[in-house]
Amino acid sequence: MATCSHLLLALVVIAAAVDSTAAFDQDHTPFKPIPDLSVPRIQELGRWAVQQHNDQTGDRLTFTRVNGGQFQIVAPALNYLLDIDATNVDGTASTHTALIFVQYWTNTQRLDSFN
Structure with missing residues (x-):
């Protein structure tokens, strides 16, 4: 169960990082x-x-x-x-x-x- 929780947490962190990177790129597209x-x-x-x-x-x-x-x-x-x-x-x-x-x-x- 702990492994499943850690995997879920890792996916949430990765998704948030990808989303914030995409927003940064959009804001700075020339x-x-x-x-x-x-x-x-x-x-x-x-x-x-x-x-x-x-x-x-x-x-x-x-x-x-x-x-x-x-x-x-x-x-x-x-x-x-x-x-x-x-x-x-x-x-x-x-x-x-x-x-x-x-x-x-x-x-x-x-x-x-x-x-």
Whole structure:
């Protein structure tokens, strides 16, 4: 019985160590440049981010395009850091940075920040 308890304890310790290592790696995975910003999905994410920002703040920005961006793998999902060109209600151009969390297999998108 003592051997079984020690084996169970060892498995719990190993599982905790593996889990904390995976979390550390996810938190420190570097952002990488998006190779092709013209991909429709990237432009759609930018448009979606502007709409979410407008809904949350009452602003009336108009999406123009995603002009830069990076992605980060946070298994089993991705973070996108997008540079978005938009037009303000008075017609002036502005550039914003949006952080978007996307989990494709659950069809989840979340706007984490918009500056």
